[in-house]
Amino acid sequence: MPTLKTLVVDDEPGIRLGIRRILSKYVANLPxxxxxxxxxxDLAENAEDALEKIxxxxxxxxxxxYKLPSMSGLELLEKVRTADHEMVTIMITAYASLNTAVSAxxxxxxxxxxxxxxxxxxxxxVFKAIQNLFLARQIRQLEQEKKQVRFQFISVLGxxxxxxxxxxxGYLNIMEERVAGNDISAYEEMIRRSLxxxxxxxxxxxxxxxxxxxxxxxxxxxxxQQNIVKIxxxxxxxxxxxxxxxxxxxxxxxxxxxLMQCDPGEIEIVFNNLLTxxxxxxxxxxxxxxxxxxENEQIIITVSDTGIGMTxxxxxxxxxxxxxxxxxxxxxxxxxxxxxxxxxxxxxxYDGCIKVESQPDVGSTFTVTLRSxx
Amino acid sequence: xxxxxxxxLVVDDDIDFLIQTExxxxxxxxxxxxxxxxxxxxxxxxxxxxDLAILDxxxxxxxxxFALAYHIKKINPDLPVIICSxxxxxxxxxxxxSTKEERSWIKADLFLSKPIRHEQLLREIKRLLGxx
Numbered sequence: 001m002p003t004l005k006t007l008v009v010d011d012e013p014g015i016r017l018g019i020r021r022i023l024s025k026y027v028a029n030l031p032x033x034x035x036x037x038x039x040x041x042d043l044a045e046n047a048e049d050a051l052e053k054i055x056x057x058x059x060x061x062x063x064x065x066y067k068l069p070s071m072s073g074l075e076l077l078e079k080v081r082t083a084d085h086e087m088v089t090i091m092i093t094a095y096a097s098l099n100t101a102v103s104a105x106x107x108x109x110x111x112x113x114x115x116x117x118x119x120x121x122x123x124x125x126v127f128k129a130i131q132n133l134f135l136a137r138q139i140r141q142l143e144q145e146k147k148q149v150r151f152q153f154i155s156v157l158g159x160x161x162x163x164x165x166x167x168x169x170g171y172l173n174i175m176e177e178r179v180a181g182n183d184i185s186a187y188e189e190m191i192r193r194s195l196x197x198x199x200x201x202x203x204x205x206x207x208x209x210x211x212x213x214x215x216x217x218x219x220x221x222x223x224x225q226q227n228i229v230k231i232x233x234x235x236x237x238x239x240x241x242x243x244x245x246x247x248x249x250x251x252x253x254x255x256x257x258x259l260m261q262c263d264p265g266e267i268e269i270v271f272n273n274l275l276t277x278x279x280x281x282x283x284x285x286x287x288x289x290x291x292x293x294x295e296n297e298q299i300i301i302t303v304s305d306t307g308i309g310m311t312x313x314x315x316x317x318x319x320x321x322x323x324x325x326x327x328x329x330x331x332x333x334x335x336x337x338x339x340x341x342x343x344x345x346x347x348x349x350y351d352g353c354i355k356v357e358s359q360p361d362v363g364s365t366f367t368v369t370l371r372s373x374x
Numbered sequence: 375x376x377x378x379x380x381x382x383l384v385v386d387d388d389i390d391f392l393i394q395t396e397x398x399x400x401x402x403x404x405x406x407x408x409x410x411x412x413x414x415x416x417x418x419x420x421x422x423x424x425d426l427a428i429l430d431x432x433x434x435x436x437x438x439x440f441a442l443a444y445h446i447k448k449i450n451p452d453l454p455v456i457i458c459s460x461x462x463x464x465x466x467x468x469x470x471x472s473t474k475e476e477r478s479w480i481k482a483d484l485f486l487s488k489p490i491r492h493e494q495l496l497r498e499i500k501r502l503l504g505x506x
Contacts, residue, residue: 166489167390173492174394179401190397193390331389 001027004130005057006041009050009076010065010092015115016043019063022119028127030134037130047071054080059087060133061126064109066093066100077107086140088133090125092117156322160204160337164197196334204336210269211338214345221349223373226264227257228299232292235271239279246284250275254292260299261372266346273339274303274366280333281364282307297371304365310358318356319344349373380503381405381422385415385442386430386458391488395428398492399499412438416445424453426503428495429482431459440481447481454502455481456495460488 006023010016023039030037042057044050047068054062062080066073073091080087091104091112101112110129113121171190180186229252236250243250260267278288286306293300308329310318317325324330324337340354347354350370358364382404384395389410396406407422409415412433427446431439443455484498499505 167388167394170390170394170489174397177492179492180397189393193393197390327387 001036001038003038003040004061005059006039006061006063007044007050007053007057007059008041008063009044009047009068009073010063011045011067011069012065013045015065015092016045019122022122023126026123026126028123028130030131035134039126047076050076051079054087061130062087062089063113063126064089064091066091066104066112074103074107077104077109086133086137088129090129153321157208160322161201164201167197168194196332200334200336203334204338207336207338207342210342211345214342214349221263221266221373223261223263226260226262226267228260228262228267229254229256229258229292231264231267232271232290235268235275236290238272239275242276243279243288246279246282246286248279248282248285249287250279250290251287252290252292254290255294258292258294258299260370261374262350262370263373266349270301270343270346270368270370273343274301274368277339277366278303278305278307278364280335281305281330286363299370299372301368301370302365304363306363309360309362309364310356311360315356315358319354343368379403379405380425380505381407382499383407383409383415383418383422383424383427385409385412385427385433385439387411387433388430391430391458395495398496402496404499412442415442419446419449423450426454426456426499428456428458431457443481454483456484456486456498456502457482458486458488458490 008016008019010019020041020043023041026039028037028039029035039061042053042059044053047070050064050068053059064073064076068076073093077089077091089109091101091109092115093100093104093112094115104112110132111125113125171187171194174180174190175187232252232254236252240250275288275290278290282288282305288306289302289304291300291302291304310325314325319340321341322337324335343354347368347370350373352368352370354369355367356364357367382399384392384399384406385408386392386395387410392408392410396408399406407418407424409418415429427443429439429442431437433439439457439459443457446453446455483502486495486498
């Protein structure tokens with residue numbers, strides 16, 4: 001059970017001890033947060049004593065008398081407000097005027113309690129105050145976690161962008177120093193690899209922009225009724241040239257039409273991603289089976305290839321950002337490691353999911369299940 | 375180099391590092407044998423006897439280079455081994471093979487941080503092979 005460090009500041013011993021007696025026996029039950037909170041109560045009889053205790057013990061809850069001998073409660077509040085820790089304050093006052101209440105709250109008090117008060121008034125006020133405190137802390141923790149995820153993403157991104165630059169720089173250094181002689185043909189492989197790394201980097205930047213747009217929610221979604229088979233045919237046309245180059249056949253089988261409430265741009269990204277992968281990771285003379293059909297409320301999209309496939313372990317890593325599978329079979333295939341993260345984000349927008357089944361050297365099947373957008 | 379060329383084994387899952395290192399070493403008259411993974415290198419070592427090995431630290435397993443270095447030193451304790459890695463520049467984690475204690479668990483003669491300068495690599499190779 002969490003214990004809340006509480007400091008009661010009042011020059012009247014009766015009030016100090018009274019509050020301590022009440023709170024020591026009180027267990028606050030915060031149902032929303034599934035927490036029961038106990039109070040560990042410390043006392044101070046003047047502002048100086050209070051300031052020192054606040055600095056040393058950093059209480060969570062401060063119950064402060066408005067009128068103290070050498071410094072008013074308001075002045076004290078002003079001083080501790082500059083401190084950087086999270087504390088919730090309840091002001092006690094005998095002069096329960098609106099003015100004092102307002103100035104106390106302006107200076108950072110959460111609530112005030114008018115003297116004389118009943119134990120139950122105290123408990124109620126304290127309950128509200130700590131509920132607020134816990135909520136604020138939870139929100140802060142969530143923000144912290146979000147920042148952490150962001151930070152991790154950026155540091156991986158930095159690495160992923162640095163790797164191709166290092167490689168290209170290495171090749172250029174070799175060429176500058178004419179390490180392999182003066183004949184340009186000796187450098188053909190290096191030039192080819194450099195261009196490939198640049199291509200990969202460009203793809204990564206494009207995917208990154210897609211991902212940022214999706215995440216920020218800045219791009220307005222334009223939902224309308226679409227026949228997604230038409231979008232599928234466009235996507236096939238886009239990848240057809242690279243499929244033809246390697247004699248890969250793309251077979252579409254779909255009930256016509258398959259109607260869906262969606263943003264056509266998003267569905268196009270899904271189809272393009274799935275088809276590009278199915279061609280990229282295929283073998284020459286292979287094939288891609290692209291199937292779209294409706295099952296009740298769900299639209300099921302399946303893309304199977306006859307490509308290099310993946311091991312079970314590789315499948316598990318697949319959906320991590322930058323979780324690109326690195327092996328001799330994939331090294332000549334440019335990719336950003338973000339494509340499937342993008343797919344997953346879009347599938348989430350359609351209450352959907354994405355699954356993969358794969359066998360090394362046989363091929364992979366990606367199944368995306370979507371529902372119409374609201 | 376005047377005598378018969380020395381053979382250097384280079385193991386890295388980064389194909390660009392392999393190509394670049396091979397180019398630089400070949401220009402200096404070395405024989406170069408490349409492997410893209412720990413397992414490929416282990417297979418190669420059954421067939422060939424390199425004079426020096428350059429290993430990447432993180433391959434399919436995050437400490438593949440250490441494991442491979444251990445394997446090599448078991449076959450031939452006198453074979454000079456250089457481990458290269460970008461971990462230092464990426465994580466700040468530092469490795470060194472300059473003290474006896476470090477060499478007792480890192481079975482390598484030298485630890486180099488990527489990116490590696492070619493002159494430095496050549497200098498170290500010549501030193502380890504006694505070619506100066």
